[in-house]
Structures are given as C-alpha cells and as structure tokens.
Amino acid sequence: MNTSKPGIPWFGIVLIIVGGVLLLTKLDVFDIDFSTVFWSLLMVFGLVGVGRGFADTKNGKVFWGTLVFLYGLYFLLYTSDYVDIEGYLFIPSTFLIFGIAFLMLYVNNFRNWYYLIPALFLCGTGAAFIFAELGYLYRHDVWDAVRLFWPLILILIGLAIILRKRIQTPV
Numbered sequence: 001m002n003t004s005k006p007g008i009p010w011f012g013i014v015l016i017i018v019g020g021v022l023l024l025t026k027l028d029v030f031d032i033d034f035s036t037v038f039w040s041l042l043m044v045f046g047l048v049g050v051g052r053g054f055a056d057t058k059n060g061k062v063f064w065g066t067l068v069f070l071y072g073l074y075f076l077l078y079t080s081d082y083v084d085i086e087g088y089l090f091i092p093s094t095f096l097i098f099g100i101a102f103l104m105l106y107v108n109n110f111r112n113w114y115y116l117i118p119a120l121f122l123c124g125t126g127a128a129f130i131f132a133e134l135g136y137l138y139r140h141d142v143w144d145a146v147r148l149f150w151p152l153i154l155i156l157i158g159l160a161i162i163l164r165k166r167i168q169t170p171v
Contacts, residue, residue, distance in 0.1 A: 014041060035079045042072035054108060062108045066101040089133055095126030114160040121153055 021037050024030060049065025052058070074093055077083045099122030106115040125146065132139040 014045075017041070033079070036076065039072045039076035039079065043069050043076065046070070046072055050104070057108060059105050059108060059112075062104050063101050066104045067097060070097040070100060086133075089130060092126050092129035092133060095122050095129060097126075099123030099126055114164050117153075117156045117160050121156075 018037060018041065021032065022034065025032055025034075046065045046067070046069025049061050049068060051065075053061030053063075053065055074085070074090075074097065078085045078087075099119050102115045102119035102122065106112055106119060128137060128142045128145070131137040132142040
C-alpha cells in the first residue's frame with residue numbers, strides 16, 4: 001500500500017500562471033514585461049529550493065536554490081528600469097553570488113565551518129571587483145592584490161581539509 005501523497009504538479013501551475021499573465025498583458029489589462037515575470041518566477045523557484053533544502057538539510061538544494069534566486073534577482077534588476085546595473089558587473093557579481101551560496105551552506109549546518117573559506121574568499125573578491133568597477137577602488141590595485149595573495153586560498157583549503165578530517169575522526 002502506497003501511503004505517500006501525490007506531488008503537486010508545480011510545472012503545470014507555473015505554466016498556468018505564466019500563460020495567464022501573458023494573456024492579461026496581451027489584452028492590455030496591465031502592462032508587464034515578460035522578462036520581469038520570468039526572473040520573478042525564477043526567484044520564487046530558487047526560494048522554494050532553498051526552503052526545501054533547509055527543511056531537509058540538503059546542501060545541494062540550498063546551494064543551487066541560492067544560485068537560482070540570486071541570479072534571478074540580478075537579472076530582474078538588470079532588466080528593470082529601477083536600478084542601473086551595467087553588463088560589466090556580471091563577472092564580479094558572479095563571485096559574490098557564489099560566495100553567498102557557500103555562506104548559505106554554512107548557515108544550513110554550522111558544523112560545516114569549512115564552507116566559510118570559499119564564502120569569504122568569493123564574497124571578498126566579488127565585492128572588491130564590484131567596488132573597482134564602480135570607481136571606489138583602483139582596478140589595478142585589486143588585480144595586484146589578487147595576483148599576490150591567490151596562493152592563500154590553496155593554503156586555507158589545505159588547512160580546512162586537514163582540520164575537517166581531524167575533527168570528524170577522533171584520535
């Protein structure tokens with residue numbers, strides 16, 4: 001006997017909502033751009049993934065849900081007229097988005113402290129590049145710092161691997 005409840009056909013619900021919004025736009029009930037609807041739905045999809053990941057303590061759902069949500073937010077802001085985001089901010093924003101995704105893995109389980117290393121590195125690098133692109137820092141100085149200190153990441157990852165193994169297997 002199967003006691004599991006049937007799943008909700010989310011894809012069908014999304015198609016109904018998107019079709020309804022597009023039909024109302026075609027009928028001039030309201031004026032909304034398709035990209036706004038698409039990126040908003042992508043953000044909701046990402047939030048649902050993050051919520052399910054936190055509920056099930058699944059790191060993969062938290063990580064990918066965070067990426068989908070933040071990229072949806074980035075492109076929603078990029079395509080809107082409310083915030084002026086230039087195309088050259090995509091690569092620095094990607095560093096920041098991935099850093100936040102690793103930070104969410106740490107928040108999902110505080111015992112996984114080793115996720116803080118890529119989170120802090122990626123967030124710091126992304127923020128430095130964004131500040132350089134916006135003119136708050138000199139681009140040349142940021143690149144010099146990255147060229148000089150990138151081996152620190154290897155050292156920190158190596159330490160994290162050693163300490164993680166040592167903490168998980170008591171002597």
